[in-house]
Amino acid sequence: MLEATTILTQGGNDKPYYVFIERVGGVTFELSELLKSSKSSKAIFISSENLKIWNTRGKFHLEEHVSSSLDVSQINDLDAEPILDKLKLHGNWTRLSKLPLNKRKLELLKKAKKQLLIGLIESTSGEGYNKIIQRDFGSITCDSEKALLMLAGLATTQRVPAHEATLSRALSFLGLNPNVYKLAQMMDGLVHYSNGNVTTRHRIYIEKLFNLFVPQEYLLNIIIAYVDAFSVYDFPIVRNISKSEFTIYKHLVNAKSLKRIMQNDKERVLSIYESFEKAFENEGLFLMQYGLALRSFDENEAAYEKLRIAQQAFPESPQIEHALALQRIVLACSESDETIAMALFSEAETVLNRLHSANITADIDSYDRYPIITLSEGHVQVLDNLNMNRPVFARDSIT
Template sequence: MSPHIKNALLNGRLVLLLGAGASKGCKNSLKDDPPLGWDLAKILAEEMGDEFEDGDDLSDVYAAAKRKLGSQVQSIFERHYKHCTPSNEYSELVKYPFFRIYSLNIDDGFEKAAYSINKRKFNVRKRNDNVVDPDQFYQTLDFIKLNGDVNNPSDGYIFSAQEYAKGSTNEPLWYNELARDYHRYTFIFIGTKLKEPLFSHQIEKYKAKTGSTDLKSYILIPSLSKMKKSALEASNIHHIEGTLKDLIDWLKSEFDTPPTGQDIVLNTRPELRLASSGSGGGGISLFSGVTPVSRAALALMESRSHDSEIREFYKGFKPSWFDILDEVPANLKGVKNFFTSVLQKNKPKPLELHVLFGTAGCGKTTALKQLALKLADEGGRNVYFLEEYKDNFKDLIRELDERNKSPYYLVIERIGDVAIQLSEVIKSALSDKAIFISSENPKIWNSRVKEHVEEFLTTSSDISHIAESDADLILEKLKQFGNWTRLAKMSAKNRKIEILKKSKKQLLIGLIEATSGEGYNKIIQKDYKAITCESEKALLLLTGLATTQRVPASESTLTRAMHSLDCNPNVHYVASRMDGIVAYENGKLTTRHRVYIERLFKLYVSQEDILSAIHAYIEAFSVYKFPIVKNISRNESTIYKHLVNARYLKRVLNNNEEKVLSVYKRFEKTFEHEGLFLMQYGLALRSFDKNEDAFEKLRVAFEAFPESPHIEHALAQQRIILACRTHDEVISMAHFSEAESVLNRLHSSNINAFDRYPIITLAEGHVKVMEHLSYISEAKVLAKQYHDQIRRLKNSHTSSRLDQAASSLAKFYIDGRWPEVPNEDSAI
């Protein structure tokens, strides 16, 4: 075989495609091997009572059999392909953690092997099923049956020329995914000569559209003609003489025991090695995005290669753990003081919460990583760093408590991501060992975090600005790891002045301006103009859209988006040519700091290019089952939700009504059953004062996803808006009555929709409806009643929105007028 195949397997990048020859050795209910193409054609001909001739193709015979025998064809298939006993080779094959396995076969031999071994969770996918992203922890195997499944005949079979043609027209989702996978991963084609027109059609169409080149793959079959072998090698498919048995024998010789999914995860993500140990019952997937912090553990992580000695940290990227280990960022006074006064000598106690505040680009992530390593160096307590959204945050705390006999630190990159769950953990004393350290932007803290966790805050510090004494420390690091050319020409005094002058705006921006001698905006403009490759530009924009939401982009989704833009979909290759701009690691892509990307989008990328990137990214999500957010990862759902979010689209597209609504119009049919998309379409229409259309979209959204309190809240609010726009009192009150019952129910259920409380919508809406109908005295009485109700809520003063609503209601009660309070959420 080849070391390349072994490496691909261990790195989770090996895909199999099984042809008819792979099922050799399986036994059907007749105790025979499932018939191959020629044998099946002969069987069908005999069933029709026709004489089979050597020149007859299976596709022709099958087409004739369908017409002549009708439903009897399925009975024939069941006799020969259903209830198969798996071959020894299949029983061994399922023990290995392949990325995916595609099959051209319709028999159920492989499934029976998978179910009997029960080594991994196993899913059979049909060609027209929604695409599902592979399990990043390799605990689940997707087996995709491209040409039909004897156990699920509803989608039919692909044998005849007509069915090949139909498949080319309808483009089955999994055939499209196969084409993308073929250009991303190493393939082994087993037991097929690849005479599959639909497969070839998709591969060639994909190559023609994207200009992609073929990766090295292999075809495992006993023999090939010299001409066929040469043709395949032209596509970088290399022939290995042998059968599936030969592959199994080779795998056994290379591995004493088959590697597990966990082995692959730990091989590609060694930072999880310590997290995988312990007595607790939590799976390794629970520790996705969690880094155990110690010098020994961090040294296991693979460092990204650098073409330049200038570290990416000084080009605008977040610090890597290797940057922290190598002390690339300066250890600034504010951070040192916080450590000394608050954390040193393991002063914190369980369930304490310590928060660093700072504006965008001031170095909050750097500070937290530095603090985490300092705490780990002290010893005595384990330290974990969380840099990912966590739906199962409370499960993580339970597992960490189980693994730790003494107090431990959980350093959380952004407290806003887990604020509600964190408050529940502390309030209920779910843990008796966890100590929380985090950071947040003051604006986000005040608008949507403070109300949940302020009462538990132990200490805090603002690190938005650097101290004068920090200048020398920063200069020392810049000389060692950054661009020193410009600063080298200055005197020591002027260097210090330059650093202090530039860095007091924003540390990230200041450092880059000081080293380049140009304004930050000019630097961004030059960087962007220097990108002349359309594929590289597209990848920057797509990855940047994810960066604006502070999450990495997924290779699989970006591959589809790049394909949609007619760009090279080999994301790994394109990223490798963009050192210092886009970084690729374990299937995730990141780019420079969010501040950089937001300025790039605002100042230098055309609205047309941004719109095209948004269209392509949204289309990449269309392959998933609805509701989309429940069928993708948390990071991916964050990106999707913001791509279709009306407020975000209005901001990034400069409030251009035509462009914003074009996004929704383009995908209206595709996402006609996707509640979140329809809700945001309705909110976009509302924001442009198209309220009747908005009501219709929100009504349909609620029909598509009736269990969503967010959609129900938005629909109720839209009813109030309509109530305030009609002068027919009966219609107005009918709308309001419908909304009132919904909002009262949502309020009693403690639903906090879009950081806006149902009680706010009800209170302000009820008063405004009465005011609209000229019942001013009644409206003032209602304002007083709602004011008192809101003030009785526990968090009415910590929530800025509740506080604003109460103040507005008090103002109306006094003089019958609403105060002019800027509030982009209000549409009533």
């Protein structure tokens, strides 16, 4: 729970009130600024977040404002019976009804390693849950319907709805029926259409579908079609689309996301970037992620070139500046010529010190390292590469 010590309100409330935020991870920086700059003490923020996201992103901006917190990621023995009572009233009770109480608890607690959501999946569906997903997917015989589920599912994994117009362009790219509304009507229970927004079943359902039953080559074509649907916008794309659409686009071109989806297949991952290398030659975010993908596969010279072009395309982006500075350090760490290595490090040091001094840390995603950490680690690594025991620059200390 985030308690606002100062919050600007409209209309003036006499009593404390609550503001609920479903996921705080995407607004940590903005919320921190709001809490620091506001004028009232009546608002109490309540939110939830994945522990990993909170620890890597949320704490930095919001920890000082936290008045109380509760970890509900796991359930214990005392939780089991009340949950089972609710399942008996509202859930799938057929299989559980045949089990004694101790085995019901075992289904809920042990098999799911005490994770609530997975526990419910295991206890209500057991081994048959994956088969249900497989059956659902296998029953879709229409190529257009199957593609719509895949496209909208990519948005679902990011907890945002897909937009009809973008989906229609992606379906057209695939040579399929672009009438999203009609297709969604034929997929009741799998796809839901509401006022131009398209959602699918739960994120866990979609992730299981992607990981277990969708061929990699098919998913690759779906991603390429979805990325192409964003090519109609002026660059930088982020300035010309909604926040939810940007969440999807950012996921589609993110190096770490693509490596995970494509199971670290270098050829497939890089083929996505290669498909749009010319079309997106002035799109900074795309080029930055292309560079980060190349770096992750140890293609460091090519990565440097892509990041350098990304900065030229979007020079005001601190994220791209950070990524390019880190790439200079990567090159310096593999350079045997001391003069060249020192020159590369000096350029990186200038940029990272400036970013650190400007306190530009929000959304830096060059593998989640803030400028001063990148600089500190890079300093040590360059010295180690050159077998040097002295500081790189005796006159400049890293603070």
